[in-house]
Amino acid sequence: MKRYNPKEIEPKWQQIWDEQQTYHADLASDKPKYFAMSMFNYPSGHGIHIGHAMNYTISDVMARFKRQQGYESYHPVGWDAFGLPAENYAIKTGVSPQESMASIIPGYHAQYKAMGWSNDWSKEIATCDPEYYKWTQWIFWKMYEQGMVYQDERLQWWCTKCQTVLSNEQVIDGKCWRHDAADDPEVGKKAVKQWFFRITDYANEMLEATHDLDWSEAVKTAQINWIGKSEGAEVTFALANDHESRPNFVILHGFTGHANAHFIPRLKSDLESRGYQVQAPQMPNTDNPVEAEQVNYVLENCTFDKDTVLIGHSLGGAVAIKVLEKLDHPIESLVLVAPVVEPAFRGENYKNENPNRPPRLFVDTFDISYDYDQIVAKTKSRIVLSDAMEVKRKPYLDYLAPKIDAALHETTAAKIHFTSGNEPFILEVLDSCLLTRASDKNITVFTTRPDTLYGATFLVLAPEHELVRSITTDEQRSEIEAYITEAEKKSEVERQESKDKTGVFTGAYAVNPVNNQNIPIWIADYVLTGYGTGAIMAVPAHDERDNEFAQKFDLPITQVIAPYIVYDDEEFAPRDGLDNLKRRTVDAIITDGNNNYLLETEDEKNVHFVGGGVDKTDADDIAALRREIAEEVGFTNIASIKMAAPYNAAHAYRKTKNVNQVTWGQFYEVTLGSLAQERSEIEDGKHSIMWVTKEEVAAKLTWKGHATAWNHYINGSSEVFHQEGLMVNSGEYDGMESAKAREQIVQDLEGKGLAKFVTNFRIRDWSVARQRYWGAPVPIINCPVDGQVLVPEQDLPVVLPELKDFAPSGDGRSALARATDWLKVDCPKCGGPAERETDTLDTYICSSWYFLRYLDPHNSQAAFGSNVANKWMPVDFYNGGDHATAHMIYARFVTRFFHKLGLLAEPEPFKKFLFNGKVTASDGTMFSKSKGNGVDPLEIIGQGYGADALRTYLMFAAPLELWMRWDAQGVPGTYRFLNRVWNLTQEFCEFLQGQDSSFVAKAMKDKESREQDGLQGVEVLQAVHPVIRKVTSDLEQQKYNTAIASMMELTNTLYTLKKNGFTNMFAWQFALESLAAMIAPFAPHTADELWHDLGRTTSVQRDSWPLFDEQYLARDTITLAVQVNGKLRGTIEVPADTDQPASVEAAKQNDKIVAYLDGHEIIKTIFVPGKLINFVVR
């Protein structure tokens, strides 16, 4: 009998497949297409390892399965040949990357073929081939043309010895990979201009498309996190002016007697009482219009400096503006109180105003056409328009404000401040002048929680933030500089390693836009320069990082969100006789100082701490608390009061009574000085008190909000509260739900140009060029006259010149800077002398479109033809063990770009993606060259087990997504399985040869005579058909391990059936052919050999997949499990079509069951058709 010898059959079939071009994919075929591939291979001198064997077999199995099913299946092959390792090797040895690739790649051909992978070699590609990278350059070209490319400076690792940039992997222990001796310097960071693709433009649509992909959830989540969308707001904080300079004021009166008599003197005295200098000149009293006389009077009699706030009331505002025009330097602020606006004066209806006419202030016939840019330029801080006294003018301001705002928005969004109102207007004007007085600098922060703005007690900038140096005060400068230097030295990784918060105060302050408080500005490396705006508002009460920072540097912490309890209709809601209210409360945790606590009892459902609302008449919290304690429980002798717990809030509603209360309470610990109730008449007479021990308090309290506060009081609240809650300490927003306040606050600030809703993405623009030799040159020419010029499309590719020395040039550029002949070029625009760009493209670009080139590898007119791409895209099956995020995002981006250009119908490249696990050593550690614990696939094959057994083991050991540990016994195991299939088939073939050939022909072909002679072989067919069904559906879902298990099971079954002989030869022939076809994706050589041994003349590799027949899926009899009270007590065999009553009856007759049922009453019988019967007895 022919023995199973992979060493013989595998090379034989590999040669036949080669000669017959078995795996050549006809891209124009009429058959349905199937496009399966694994991630690109990066060729190295070491050849393929077990991880490659894993990856490429996974896609090979899918490609083969589909090819056998009748698809035109394409399993491409190519080389990701550009990149740093080959360049590093070249620098060290002088062997050019071109040469080393040329010597390495042929070795891979042999190894791929030895693995039996069904690659179409006629379409092989390599990214370092000019025919390929011409189109990689073209992608850059096209991106540039479409405005998707820009340059920007970024910090890069820099080796001062090489005078070159280093990649992360070239920095080893803080030193350059080539200069790592003890006396070599540590590498630093240097700002270098980099090329970027605007991938962030596509962030949102890629994110949304991610949800519909047929990928595993884990990989989709990785993509979603990588894109990292977060919704929030940008809020602008003005920088507070330094405290040295104080503002001074010039007030110009208007022409109404009332205002002159009241407003001006009052404002003047108010300001002077605060210690400010005020000039209020009595201008010559002319009638309207404003005349030069007045303007000159002001200029002559007043002094203006950079800190002057110029206030003009009514028509005084017009004078103020004319004065401002004449000044030769900027002033601090311009405040126009109750300005007179054009339509009002004309008596026209402002609504009829021509909307296209620029907004202006207007006085009588003297038309002041402002140059807004000039006004702004001469006003350092703010322009304030205040409606002041005359409320009737409000509509005009409302009309004017947005127009001025729109006109000025671009440059001065933060400068315009509108106020309105009546009585407190002077204070408002003062506030506007003093508190919002700011320098011309702003800091914009990104936050997802604008609702916590009132709790922002400091700002933190990233050390790299552009404003850091300009805002730092002289006293802080040296400390700040030291910190920046230190931060720059650290790599991202190192920064993350030490979680201890570090930071330095800049000496500067910003103005919190919601409450006008000055808050300090710090820098710290926990704020990242690349995300949001590189600056944050720190809310230490509600953010853990900020909290840690504030604790460490003793910065203020203000709670602004209170956790709250919702009482609904069903529960008891705290009540105090007031419905539909919203108020702040104070509550007293009263103790005698001796671990006894006082609770107030109204009835059994109302046991709580003493407390109540803060009234307007209460001076402060403490006064309110004393009043409540006295009123409700009659104590006035209080020894101490101190804060006991953070704010807690409660929201109670009762639909039935239409009660809707929102309260937020501060709890205080109150220690009594005497236990004597000094007032006997306590409120309403319905309050009584009880003293309980500390341990009893929790059990007695009936109000949940109080219980929560008690819990905080006892246990402390170590966790920073960062959830939704109710607003407290937040001015007008108090009592609002935080989610709602989040919208409201931003909306309100937006009106003042101080905030806007912003969606932020974590993904950054793609840095697409490297200062390296071994890559596709960036197709740009730098011309001294025309600047950056694209290489004309017809001049592509820019061929990478051959060099002798591959080390970087030493001036920060790649080795290409030394290739003088190549470098010097005529400018395509002006024809003058120019130089080529010396950066080369990131290899991620090469691998972001290679699947498209696979479809049209020899096209010299285009990157790919749209017709063939539209037929074959998307890739039906894609897998890999690395690059679940970056590579996938880039490939999706480039595909989407082509889709937008109309070159591709499909926006997504990969229909199905499987992120497979890796193979580790048997102890779970990674294989590594240094440990010498690697497993060489070729060695396994060479040992005689063959590629088929190796492939089958790799696919069988575990589900593909799981990491698998290499087991030396595994390949022998699958070898045994293949050997069993082999021997069984050989035995059958020998049996056939021993039979009379005419009888064989009859038994094989003639159905009737088969039946006559009893040669149907139903058992064999009933064994094989269910396995065909299972293997087919398992392969469809890449459940390779269970597919192989069921084929092993089938083999075992066939061995058992073999004992009855092979006389049912038709059935045996079918079973063995099917088995050979089904093992073919895993063991293609063995399968092809057996397929031919069974008499087939065509290859098993195409159109051979067996179909199952329903008729043989069902068995004649089935086994029913019989349970009693849910425990298995026996099984019965019944004909498959037995109905419920008959099955139950049969079960009751069963010997074992009888014993269990005896003496019990059956109270329920469960029947699951085809599965089980369960008797519930008692």
Next chain:
RNA sequence: GGGCGAAUGGCGGAAUUGGUAUACGCGGCGGACUUAAAAUCCGCUGGUCUAAACAACCUUGUGGGUUCAAGUCCCACUUCGCCCACCA
């Protein structure tokens, strides 16, 4: 810290989605063939109890729950893995 997932014999793993837990393979034990070994073939192989078998009971990380029935669903906890990570 966040997200996702997992936990089943001595080991890798299976379980049709709530219906006979431990398929298949490895390893181990026994037997056949052989002078012998390898290879091959045929058995057995979760635990307690037992010389062995039957029977019984227990068993899918731990503890509860839902259900006639839970590896599978729910709650809490423990441990592990992976990915992301000071993302505001």
